[in-house]
Amino acid sequence: MKILVAVKRVMDYKASVRIKSDGSGVETAHVNMSMNPFDEIAVEEAIRIKEKKLANEIVVVSIGSDASQETLRTALAMGADRAILIKIDKDVQPLAAAKVLHKITQQESPQLIILGKQAIDTDHNQVGQMLAGLLHWPQGTFASQLYFHDHGVSVTREIDGGLETLFLKLPVVVTTDLRLNEPRYISLPNIVQAKRKLITIIPADTLNIDITPRIKILRVVLPEKKRAGVRVENAADLVKRLKDEARVLS
Amino acid sequence: MNILIIAEHDQQLIKSATLHTVTAAQQLGSSIDLFIIGSHCQVLSEKAHHLSKINRMLVADHEVYTHQLAENCAALIAHQGKNYDYIIAGATTFGKNILPRVAALLDVAMISDVVQIISADTFVRPMYAGNVLATVQSLDKIKVMTIRTTAFPATEVDHHSVSIQHLTDIIPNDLSQFESHVLTPSTRPELTAARVVISGGRGLKSAENFKLLEDIADYLHAAIGASRAAVDAGFAPNDYQVGQTGKIVAPDLYIAVGISGAIQHVAGMKDSKVIVAINNDPDAPIFQVADYILVGDLFKILPELQLALESLT
Secondary structure (H helix, E strand, C coil): CEEEEECCEEECCCCCCCECCCCCCECCCCCCEEECHHHHHHHHHHHHHHHCCCCCEEEEEEEECCCHHHHHHHHHHHCCCEEEEEECCCCCCHHHHHHHHHHHHHHHCCCEEEEECCCCCCCCCCHHHHHHHHHCCCEEEEEEEEEECCCEEEEEEEECCEEEEEEEECCEEEEECHHHCCCCCCCHHHHHHHCCCCEEEEEHHHCCCCCCCCEEEEEEECCCCCCCCEECCCHHHHHHHHHHCCCCCC | CEEEEECCECCCCECHHHHHHHHHHHCCCCEEEEEEEECCCHHHHHHHCCECCCCEEEEEECHHHCCCCHHHHHHHHHHHHCCCCEEEEECCHHHHHHHHHHHHHHCCCEEEEECEECCCCEEEEEEHHHCEEEEEEECCCCEEEEECHHHCCCCCECCCCCEEEECCCCCCCCCEEEEEEEECCCCCCCCCCCCEEEEECHHHCCHHHHCHHHHHHHHHCCEEEECHHHHHCCCCCHHHEECCCCECCCCCEEEEECCCCCHHHHCCCCCCCEEEEEECCCCCHHHHCCCEEEECCHHHHHHHHHHHHHCCC
């Protein structure tokens, strides 16, 4: 079985967000970038499946500028076998990303595609589901456990109210939730080794896909800041204020 | 403007997320159809009959839709939705699972987590864990969106009746099958719908200590939530998690106990009307969003809080 894993280079989750002075978007220059945390979980899961001898090759793919090669190198250092960069210097929205991945899937013919459930920058939570729709494959979203059978996979999903397990027929698209696994740390020898692994670069405009944004971002703003909170001395004081001042207790 | 709302339900009742979605839909137009997909939905549709502001109900009631799996439900919604201007659902795990697939089948973009409707094609949605609000304009003919339920009040149930159209389209699903589910039993209000939420974090130190929140929750008719740290440590079930990747809540009162306040957690609760934070670290980031700050040992404060609440008359 071949596994395709999609990874995205995003602003590090610890970085603080600044808005561009013209309000057109978020400032990404001089900001720490890293692999989207859900995608690290996706790469880790692919490697574990391969370690169980259920897969023989892991291909990681990213859509973005040259800088995304760094993200792909991280995935290679974790244990992916080779990488593909779909090179584009513009923002790619989820539908376009799904179409690009659809094309790559047709070229690579994986049995399993793993993506993160959402990217922590745009917070869309769409690409995996869209890709599954375009491929007419089953989807296992918000996965916290995978168990492989001969022709399918049992996916336990985190849903509102608990957990749900579905049986999905291969080939399948899975998106990762936080509790699927704990991604490994990368060792120095693996980083060195990853430098010898292949990254194929494909310019996005050679794919013949319409990636024009369908959603126009008119402006971005920071949410209103809350006024400073009041320090209360003890629980009795708190309850009194919640009742008399905030009027949320009766 | 014709609007199709995908109802979320458990075969018995329409979930509250759908009631909030109806309110958002009203801001888009008055021709609102509610789409109920499932099996043995008769009781459910009779109740939904009295949902205010609904024009018509479409009901697809068949065994193939029992577990509302994305593979055939999305195909059904896409087929039916072609005739609509908007296809919307609540931004719950149900809506997030199905609607992007619907959008792809219709070859349109999707707008996730709408918190404000500016005009027929312009909406506000949060990004970067709620640290940024983006105003976005959809260029597609059909607008597929999920609605952040905490940003719109629930619609009311009234006594007018609406017409029901039974759909006979049966789309089989040979790609996926339901195996089992494990639901977290709870007698408390639903986390996303509760008027009061009390959440615990790593500071509670154990699952046993998490029970300290229960007496207070009972007294306040509150739902119990948790930070990711508490969930990861096994103090609380996964679906208690409040945050960017868990549930988004905006109750009248949110009490954060032993939660440091990582941005990922704050993203899930900062729109609460009144926020109380109890923490022994005077520099905990949670205090930056709190209206009332109580610095101290939660194991001392929680019993005092319970006493103080009980003495309320």
